Amino acid sequence: MDAAVECTHCKVVMTSWSAPASQIRYFQCPFCARTHSSLYGEVFRRRAGARVIDAPARASAPAEIPMASAEDIRWARVKATAAQWFARVEADERACAPRAAPVTRVPARPAPAAPAAARARMAVAAGTKRKP
Numbered sequence: 698m699d700a701a702v703e704c705t706h707c708k709v710v711m712t713s714w715s716a717p718a719s720q721i722r723y724f725q726c727p728f729c730a731r732t733h734s735s736l737y738g739e740v741f742r743r744r745a746g747a748r749v750i751d752a753p754a755r756a757s758a759p760a761e762i763p764m765a766s767a768e769d770i771r772w773a774r775v776k777a778t779a780a781q782w783f784a785r786v787e788a789d790e791r792a793c794a795p796r797a798a799p800v801t802r803v804p805a806r807p808a809p810a811a812p813a814a815a816r817a818r819m820a821v822a823a824g825t826k827r828k829p
């Protein structure tokens with residue numbers, strides 16, 4: 698949704714933002730701090746607090762208008778961080794996919810299997826000795 702959204706209570710264009718690579722857009726009134734999400738389109742269709750107007754969306758709020766609340770900004774940052782994290786995980790998976798053994802990233806541990814196997818062989822040898 699690229700159209701601007703107006704707060705029907707304050708009659709002002711709401712500021713909007715969205716997380717990177719996200720289809721969901723958030724709108725907040727700079728005056729009454731009501732927040733809406735493009736996920737819930739019926740809010741805009743029913744004009745229950747917000748309505749879509751013809752003016753182009755404001756890319757970022759001018760400095761003289763109060764910005765979204767600290768909580769909303771924090772939440773947007775959390776979402777952005779999560780998006781970056783998922784993108785990094787996805788990139789890692791792509792980078793490792795052609796490799797036969799993606800475990801090469803894990804530092805090789807000193808193989809405890811060899812002494813254990815040796816002990817097992819000794820135990821088997823000891824057991825066979827005790828057999829009549």
Ligand SMILES: [Zn+2]
Binds near residue numbers: 705706726727731
């Ligand atoms: Zn408002």
